[in-house]
Amino acid sequence: xxxxxxxxxxxxxxxxxxxxxxxxxxxxxxxxxxxxxxxxxxxxxxxxxxxxxxxxxxxxxxxxxxxxxxxxxxxxxxxxxxxxxxxxxxxxxxxxxxxxxxxxxxxxxxxxxxxxxxxxxxxxxxxxxxxxxxxxxxxxxxxxxxxxxxxxxxxxxxxxxxx
Amino acid sequence: xxxxxxxxxxxxxxxxxxxxxxxxxxxxxxxxxxxxxxxxxxxxxxxxxxxxxxxxxxxxxxxxxxxxxxxxxxxxxxxxxxxxxxxxxxxxxxxxxxxxxxxxxxxxxxxxxxxxxxxxxxxxxxxxxxxxxxxxxxxxxxxxxxxxxxxxxxxxxxxxxxxxxxxxxxxxxxxxxxxxxxxxxxxxxxxxxxxxxxxxxxxxxxxxxxxxxxxxxxxxxxxxxxxxxxxxxxxxxxxxxxxxxxxxxxxxxxxxxxxxxxxxxxxxxxxxxxxxxxxxxxxxxxxxxxxxxxxxxxxxxxxxxxxxxxxxxxxxxxxxxxxxxxxxxxxxxxxxxxxxxxxxxxxxxxxxxxxxxxxxxxxxxxxxxxxxxxxxxxxxxxxxxxxxxxxxxxxxxxxxxxxxxxxxxxxxxxxxxxxxxxxxxxxxxxxxxxxxxxxxxxxxxxxxxxxxxxxxxxxxxxxxxxxxxxxxxxxxxxxxxxxxxxxxxxxxxxxxxxxxxxxxxxxxxxxxxxxxxxxxxxxxxxxxxxxxxxxxxxxxxxxxxxxxxxxxxxxxxxxxxxxxxxxxxxxxxxxxxxxxxxxxxxxxxxxxxxxxxxxxxxxxxxxxxxxxxxxxx
Numbered sequence: 001x002x003x004x005x006x007x008x009x010x011x012x013x014x015x016x017x018x019x020x021x022x023x024x025x026x027x028x029x030x031x032x033x034x035x036x037x038x039x040x041x042x043x044x045x046x047x048x049x050x051x052x053x054x055x056x057x058x059x060x061x062x063x064x065x066x067x068x069x070x071x072x073x074x075x076x077x078x079x080x081x082x083x084x085x086x087x088x089x090x091x092x093x094x095x096x097x098x099x100x101x102x103x104x105x106x107x108x109x110x111x112x113x114x115x116x117x118x119x120x121x122x123x124x125x126x127x128x129x130x131x132x133x134x135x136x137x138x139x140x141x142x143x144x145x146x147x148x149x150x151x152x153x154x155x156x157x158x159x160x161x162x163x
Numbered sequence: 164x165x166x167x168x169x170x171x172x173x174x175x176x177x178x179x180x181x182x183x184x185x186x187x188x189x190x191x192x193x194x195x196x197x198x199x200x201x202x203x204x205x206x207x208x209x210x211x212x213x214x215x216x217x218x219x220x221x222x223x224x225x226x227x228x229x230x231x232x233x234x235x236x237x238x239x240x241x242x243x244x245x246x247x248x249x250x251x252x253x254x255x256x257x258x259x260x261x262x263x264x265x266x267x268x269x270x271x272x273x274x275x276x277x278x279x280x281x282x283x284x285x286x287x288x289x290x291x292x293x294x295x296x297x298x299x300x301x302x303x304x305x306x307x308x309x310x311x312x313x314x315x316x317x318x319x320x321x322x323x324x325x326x327x328x329x330x331x332x333x334x335x336x337x338x339x340x341x342x343x344x345x346x347x348x349x350x351x352x353x354x355x356x357x358x359x360x361x362x363x364x365x366x367x368x369x370x371x372x373x374x375x376x377x378x379x380x381x382x383x384x385x386x387x388x389x390x391x392x393x394x395x396x397x398x399x400x401x402x403x404x405x406x407x408x409x410x411x412x413x414x415x416x417x418x419x420x421x422x423x424x425x426x427x428x429x430x431x432x433x434x435x436x437x438x439x440x441x442x443x444x445x446x447x448x449x450x451x452x453x454x455x456x457x458x459x460x461x462x463x464x465x466x467x468x469x470x471x472x473x474x475x476x477x478x479x480x481x482x483x484x485x486x487x488x489x490x491x492x493x494x495x496x497x498x499x500x501x502x503x504x505x506x507x508x509x510x511x512x513x514x515x516x517x518x519x520x521x522x523x524x525x526x527x528x529x530x531x532x533x534x535x536x537x538x539x540x541x542x543x544x545x546x547x548x549x550x551x552x553x554x555x556x557x558x559x560x561x562x563x564x565x566x567x568x569x570x571x572x573x574x575x576x577x578x579x580x581x582x583x584x585x586x587x588x589x590x591x592x593x594x595x596x597x598x599x600x601x602x603x604x605x606x607x608x609x610x611x612x613x614x615x616x617x618x619x620x621x622x623x624x625x626x627x628x629x630x631x632x633x634x635x636x637x638x639x640x641x642x643x644x645x646x647x648x649x650x651x652x653x654x655x656x657x658x659x660x661x662x663x664x665x666x667x668x669x670x671x672x673x674x675x676x677x678x679x680x681x682x683x684x685x686x687x688x689x690x691x692x693x694x695x696x697x698x699x700x701x702x703x704x705x706x707x708x709x710x711x712x713x714x715x716x717x718x719x720x721x722x723x724x725x726x727x728x729x730x731x732x733x734x735x736x737x738x739x740x741x742x743x744x745x746x747x748x749x750x751x752x753x754x755x756x757x758x759x760x761x762x763x764x765x766x767x768x769x770x771x772x773x774x775x776x777x778x779x780x
Binding site for chain 1: 197198200201202235236238381382383384385386389421422423459460461462463464465476477478479480481482538540541542546547578581612614616619620625628629632636638741743763765766767770771
């Protein structure tokens with residue numbers, strides 16, 4: 001693994017221990033998760049115990065220690081989305097992808113996430129797939145969106161496009 | 164950018180900015196809040212930019228990409244000044260017509276106007292729309308006038324004048340007295356008097372003092388702070404600099420949720436701009452006062468909205484709260500005196516300094532002064548951010564501004580205060596909205612989430628939702644919160660599965676009391692509120708789940724059953740086609756039937772049935 005980026009990120013924050021959360025955000029932006037090697041390197045550069053780094057990395061929900069899938073499916077379950085039927089959509093997605101929130105499908109295609117509020121309550125229930133918002137969701141629409149991504153992938157394969 | 168070295172310089176800069184604004188120019192403002200972004204406002208804005216460039220200098224048009232306008236239900240929103248035309252649900256394809264018809268010829272496009280739900284009249288201006296008329300937009304109002312990334316816009320509307328006044332015409336003690344006299348109370352939820360907080364921190368011994376802005380807005384269904392920081396970051400910064408001067412702070416932090424990328428970006432831009440302009444950093448406005456601000460990002464932990472946990476998080480540690488026997492005003496960030504206020508509180512400061520405490524305290528009730536921004540969401544027609552004077556009734560907010568029920572089902576409650584608050588029943592909607600009345604009713608003001616619930620909302624399910632939410636977000640440091648919430652969640656699970664008994668309710672109440680009395684921080688202390696208020700006002704719903712094994716709102720899956728009305732079914736087959744478990748049988752044009760043992764209760768059949776023949780009970 002190329003860890004040069006980790007070095008640069010720690011440099012950017014002048015090796016400040018107080019910038020740990022910002023450093024971890026940047027590392028995650030770069031690698032899409034927090035790889036073990038990267039965390040060890042952060043620990044050694046900041047002269048901190050690796051356990052402390054793990055403590056912070058596992059306490060905050062934004063961080064993931066496992067690689068994420070190709071597509072991120074984020075379902076909002078804030079109160080407004082909850083009362084408008086969010087839980088039904090979650091059940092549908094869990095059944096469709098065979099994963100629990102926070103997990104990634106075996107084929108590494110989808111990571112299912114649940115968040116507490118995306119702050120776009122006007123179009124709730126809201127789902128976000130790869131940073132694109134889908135509003136006024138129901139189980140049928142959620143199923144169609146996932147199926148469409150799967151279908152596109154199959155077509156790409158048939159046409160020889162590498163994913 | 165020019166360097167501003169004195170109050171006179173600032174005034175000169177403002178005059179220069181205003182003189183450049185030509186009187187005959189048309190200002191087209193596209194709302195660029197996160198809500199409108201979800202509707203595709205970026206495309207609308209880019210469309211305008213492209214068309215305006217293409218048309219050349221034929222007409223003087225200034226395009227603005229503003230912060231949140233509040234009426235999120237109707238986004239993307241476009242306004243045209245000076246005529247004051249308000250267009251809603253604007254799409255990319257409407258851009259050329261707006262320019263060629265409205266901007267060039269002054270013709271109004273009826274199809275883009277807001278239609279009054281009652282009178283069916285098309286309304287041209289924001290000033291006529293009921294959603295806006297009952298509001299009093301002191302803090303949010305400027306969002307529509309300025310582009311958050313342009314400091315010139317903020318200076319143009321009188322920005323940083325309050326700072327100049329504070330630095331040159333007022334002593335720190337005078338500022339604190341003014342804040343105390345204004346009666347401003349913290350907008351983050353607890354409602355602690357801001358002036359008193361500042362005074363405590365000013366009087367705390369120590370040379371280094373910190374100023375913190377809390378934008379860790381974690382309450383689900385609430386996004387006011389984001390919209391203020393995103394749409395008018397300079398107002399928050401100006402408040403912080405004034406506060407720092409009054410308290411004697413030398414360094415500040417804005418703690419922002421990582422989930423708010425646009426707010427982070429706009430705040431960062433604003434900080435860079437004020438630093439360059441000489442309004443932040445060393446020798447601010449030539450007054451000799453030094454203060455700087457930086458951004459600290461959160462990591463998605465709800466508990467970090469609690470002041471001591473937030474401070475631990477800025478220090479780069481796990482966000483666990485500590486006991487508040489010693490206040491943060493004496494020992495906060497890195498054990499130094501620290502003053503922490505919420506985004507909306509800071510944004511109110513320049514207003515109070517500019518217009519005076521007397522003006523501010525004339526708005527609101529005896530003990531709650533000024534306005535409050537609420538995020539009005541859930542089962543209500545007009546979703547959005549509303550800013551109202553304290554003391555307004557819930558009825559006025561929900562029905563006059565919010566337009567009442569969303570889809571024909573009677574509104575039965577409103578949840579305020581987020582996971583620390585409670586549900587207020589419709590019978591109490593005449594209650595004035597202020598810190599003390601809401602607390603008396605078993606809820607609280609909180610940071611400003613207002614989630615409307617109707618007959619299709621199960622109050623037991625809502626109580627369960629909040630308990631699970633808080634259990635998940637509990638940091639785990641103290642036992643009552645960590646274990647108590649888990650057990651409360653288990654009891655509520657049992658009740659919603661139809662396995663509850665009479666003892667469960669008294670056990671739930673007893674547990675709630677212990678958790679509230681013995682938890683370490685605000686999260687645990689207020690965690691039982693959603694359950695206790697639901698039990699207080701909607702006990703019969705709990706009893707229906709326990710005794711009749713029935714969910715009156717038809718929400719709790721184990722207790723409901725879908726069926727098809729023979730009288731209404733047209734035999735179209737749409738339900739059978741959509742059913743993911745093939746639980747619906749029936750020939751074409753014949754009555755259809757749901758097989759209860761295979762039905763997964765997803766409700767898709769109900770969503771597709773055009774004859775409304777699918778029933779749930």
